[in-house]
Amino acid sequence: EPEVTQTPSHQVTQMGQEVILRCVPISNHLYFYWYRQILGQKVEFLVSFYNNEISEKSEIFDDQFSVERPDGSNFTLKIRSTKLEDSAMYFCASKGGGTDTQYFGPGTRLTVL
């Protein structure tokens, strides 16, 4: 069964460094999402992406964040200058055009020191 994959599974970085989290959505999906979950808290929407542009973003998704689909398969989330409070699990999700069901990747745990 096709699945969403994410790399790395765990990323440790120093405050102020740039990180890129990578996702490979399911191949025929058209809509892509990033969510984050701070430890012990609920999952929060960051951004949705369709047709090579951002379709929606939350208040969390400020100028430090960017997303890109650099080729036909990858979908990336970049955090330009990480802060301690960016430490969280980041989930990528994708969905096809004819359904509202989103398929989640296993997550990348980001630890900012």
Next chain:
Amino acid sequence: KNEVEQSPQNLTAQEGEFITINCSYSVGISALHWLQQHPGGGIVSLFMLSSGKKKHGRLIATINIQEKHSSLHITASHPRDSAVYICAVQTSGSRLTFGEGTQLTVNP
């Protein structure tokens, strides 16, 4: 106030028991999702509902749009059902707003 409220926060059951998890929301929605989060963190979509009822195996999800309420039922619960169950509502576009989750523990 959270847009999505779940109850209970924690639920412990004995194997075989019938389980109900509730979700109330305060905004207009286009759909409601039930998700399962495993201890390792992975999230799996269980149901997407916009009306009525859906059943998949031992899981049943219902929604009452007028009352802004949904329930997830598990029949004949099993220890492998132990997980966090999350209600999420779809409002504008396909953005999801999540509840806090219900931690379910089923003891043998």
